[in-house]
Amino acid sequence: xxxxxxxxxFQTSGKQTSFHDRHLQPQIFADxxxxxxxxxxxxxxxxxxxxxxxxxxxxxxGLTQDQVIASxxxxxxxxxxxxxxxxxxxxxxMPRQFPGQKYLVCNSDEGEPGxxxxxxxxxxxxxxxxxxxxxxAYAMGISVGYNYIHGEIFQTYDRFEAALEEARAxxxxxxxxxxxxxxxxxxxxxxxxxxxxxxxxxxxxxxxxKKGQPRFKPPFPASFGVYGKPTTINNTETFAAVPWIxxxxxxxxxxxxxxxxxGTKIFSVSGDVELPGNYEIxxxxxxxxxxxxxxxxxxxxxxxxxxxxxxxAPVLPGSVMMDTTMDFDAIAKAGSMLGxxxxxxxxxxxxxxxxLQRLSAFYMHESCxxxxxxxxxxxxxxxxxxxxxxxxxxxxxxxxLDSVAENIMGRTICALGDASAMPVRGMLKHFRPEFEHxxxxxxxxxxxxx
Amino acid sequence: xxxxxxxxxxxxTFSADVQARFDRELAKYPADQKQSAVIACLAIVQxxxxxxxxxxxKGVALYLGMPVxxxxxxxxxxxxxxxxxxxRYKINVCTNLPCQLRxxxxxxxxxxxxxxxxxxxxxxxGMFTLQPAECMGACADAPVLLVNDRSMCSYMSDDKLDLxxxxxxxxxxxxx
Numbered sequence: 001x002x003x004x005x006x007x008x009x010f011q012t013s014g015k016q017t018s019f020h021d022r023h024l025q026p027q028i029f030a031d032x033x034x035x036x037x038x039x040x041x042x043x044x045x046x047x048x049x050x051x052x053x054x055x056x057x058x059x060x061x062g063l064t065q066d067q068v069i070a071s072x073x074x075x076x077x078x079x080x081x082x083x084x085x086x087x088x089x090x091x092x093x094m095p096r097q098f099p100g101q102k103y104l105v106c107n108s109d110e111g112e113p114g115x116x117x118x119x120x121x122x123x124x125x126x127x128x129x130x131x132x133x134x135x136x137a138y139a140m141g142i143s144v145g146y147n148y149i150h151g152e153i154f155q156t157y158d159r160f161e162a163a164l165e166e167a168r169a170x171x172x173x174x175x176x177x178x179x180x181x182x183x184x185x186x187x188x189x190x191x192x193x194x195x196x197x198x199x200x201x202x203x204x205x206x207x208x209x210k211k212g213q214p215r216f217k218p219p220f221p222a223s224f225g226v227y228g229k230p231t232t233i234n235n236t237e238t239f240a241a242v243p244w245i246x247x248x249x250x251x252x253x254x255x256x257x258x259x260x261x262x263g264t265k266i267f268s269v270s271g272d273v274e275l276p277g278n279y280e281i282x283x284x285x286x287x288x289x290x291x292x293x294x295x296x297x298x299x300x301x302x303x304x305x306x307x308x309x310x311x312x313a314p315v316l317p318g319s320v321m322m323d324t325t326m327d328f329d330a331i332a333k334a335g336s337m338l339g340x341x342x343x344x345x346x347x348x349x350x351x352x353x354x355x356l357q358r359l360s361a362f363y364m365h366e367s368c369x370x371x372x373x374x375x376x377x378x379x380x381x382x383x384x385x386x387x388x389x390x391x392x393x394x395x396x397x398x399x400x401l402d403s404v405a406e407n408i409m410g411r412t413i414c415a416l417g418d419a420s421a422m423p424v425r426g427m428l429k430h431f432r433p434e435f436e437h438x439x440x441x442x443x444x445x446x447x448x449x450x
Numbered sequence: 451x452x453x454x455x456x457x458x459x460x461x462x463t464f465s466a467d468v469q470a471r472f473d474r475e476l477a478k479y480p481a482d483q484k485q486s487a488v489i490a491c492l493a494i495v496q497x498x499x500x501x502x503x504x505x506x507x508k509g510v511a512l513y514l515g516m517p518v519x520x521x522x523x524x525x526x527x528x529x530x531x532x533x534x535x536x537x538r539y540k541i542n543v544c545t546n547l548p549c550q551l552r553x554x555x556x557x558x559x560x561x562x563x564x565x566x567x568x569x570x571x572x573x574x575x576g577m578f579t580l581q582p583a584e585c586m587g588a589c590a591d592a593p594v595l596l597v598n599d600r601s602m603c604s605y606m607s608d609d610k611l612d613l614x615x616x617x618x619x620x621x622x623x624x625x626x
Contacts, residue, residue: 003622005621006614116589151493189486193584211523268589
């Protein structure tokens with residue numbers, strides 16, 4: 001075997017994560033098998049019909065920009081990258097009569113620990129993102145777009161570039177798309193290892209060829225984005241939801257989820273489950289159902305805790321999760337956030353101090369260093385949790401953790417500071433005795449931790 | 451300054467093939483925003499030369515018409531850039547929480563034992579550099595690792611780790 005053949009043996013086929021029959025009413029992952037990512041396959045699944053219909057092909061009347069945005073508003077689609085901001089509303093913020101260049105950006109800088117959905121969308125259904133972006137560009141009168149893909153998934157980046165070539169050759173991208181007056185040039189860009197670039201203004205800085213340090217907001221990207229021009233940024237999965245909405249109508253999308261939480265959502269389930277992977281299910285499905293789809297808690301274990309929306313979301317006890325549904329409002333009500341839909345499951349063999357120690361190390365490593373509370377605070381948090389884990393905690397450390405977390409939150413340019421503090425507060429709120437045990441006994445409460 | 455002249459100077463640092471790849475990246479951005487291609491150009495440099503040296507930073511700066519320090523800011527900010535020479539194969543093992551729950555840390559330890567090398571170091575024969583890494587967005591595939599930035603390996607049980615290392619060693623031997 002040559003070197004490439006050696007490496008190819010270990011490349012995932014996506015079978016375990018996304019090609020299984022354990023999705024419920026899938027829209028984005030429907031009928032995928034890993035091989036049918038090409039343009040002709042996508043067209044056979046009804047792909048690019050939404051774009052054709054808004055452009056008014058074959059003498060039929062198309063949709064106006066306002067009609068497209070109204071349809072997205074009606075659907076209840078909320079941003080899939082973490083914040084859950086209503087997509088239609090975001091699109092309506094773009095100045096449509098602006099005389100200069102405007103930009104559309106897809107945020108595929110998927111690096112929130114627990115998340116691996118955008119990778120599978122881009123790798124196995126890239127045209128759904130291209131079509132969604134083209135529709136968005138049409139609705140906002142944008143002629144240039146970039147898909148910023150994080151640097152750890154070069155194979156996926158190459159796949160997306162190949163899909164772009166197919167779309168250009170077929171006339172779905174470029175000048176006078178499908179013979180209309182609509183022009184849209186779309187390119188792929190990549191990062192090279194920086195979690196912070198998932199923050200939209202850091203991503204813009206990175207796209208401009210700079211360090212990924214977030215900008216002050218306001219001004220928001222809609223008025224001052226890429227190269228200082230009006231810019232709209234959405235997550236990969238958000239764009240991927242758009243073609244279905246245009247084809248089936250906003251009300252149908254909303255009906256698939258629950259009020260204020262339209263559509264399906266892809267949850268990346270990781271950690272202590274039998275079948276880690278991506279599960280596309282209607283918003284508002286119960287957590288118990290999702291856990292069952294993922295094969296339940298790994299053999300021998302009992303559900304202890306769940307981080308429901310990526311590592312930045314506060315942890316919730318398993319019992320609370322078993323009573324909740326998977327949507328923005330229900331998870332917020334339970335005291336955490338849906339975030340990017342990364343569900344990290346921990347069983348009863350896990351020590352929460354050790355888990356937090358690893359997360360705190362991550363935020364310390366990824367803080368961009370721009371704001372003092374985050375740059376210093378993340379290191380401070382890690383040092384305290386690290387000494388607790390190593391049996392050197394002091395009685396005053398609990399209050400100190402609380403105070404450092406409190407003093408980071410709300411005092412930084414971007415949300416990374418809050419993201420480092422929220423897991424700490426969640427852990428202390430629900431698992432305080434474990435931390436106190438580490439201080440008092442210098443050992444772990446959970447003996448079986450491996 | 452004359453951009454064409456600067457590119458001629460920079461051209462002495464990079465092969466025609468590499469320059470063609472640079473140009474392909476540059477074509478994505480407005481003509482007055484060449485700096486946008488800096489990450490991609492540095493990644494190409496790293497792929498072809500193994501790491502980003504001060505000389506190649508200078509070459510990229512000239513090629514893109516930006517200050518050398520602005521290039522250095524980028525190469526020092528993004529985690530995947532190697533600022534020093536690494537082994538023929540750089541192996542980055544994800545150890546973040548979702549991976550840790552499914553043996554990420556154990557995989558790093560296994561490789562360290564098998565390669566007889568400390569985490570963060572390079573084997574004596576210059577073949578492998580072993581490093582821990584942060585989230586790669588492949589959490590359901592854990593344990594997961596990256597070989598030379600561009601090849602992701604999923605579900606890396608101890609058996610598969612052995613296959614990977616032995617396979618790479620054999621492939622190198624056969625190709626030399």
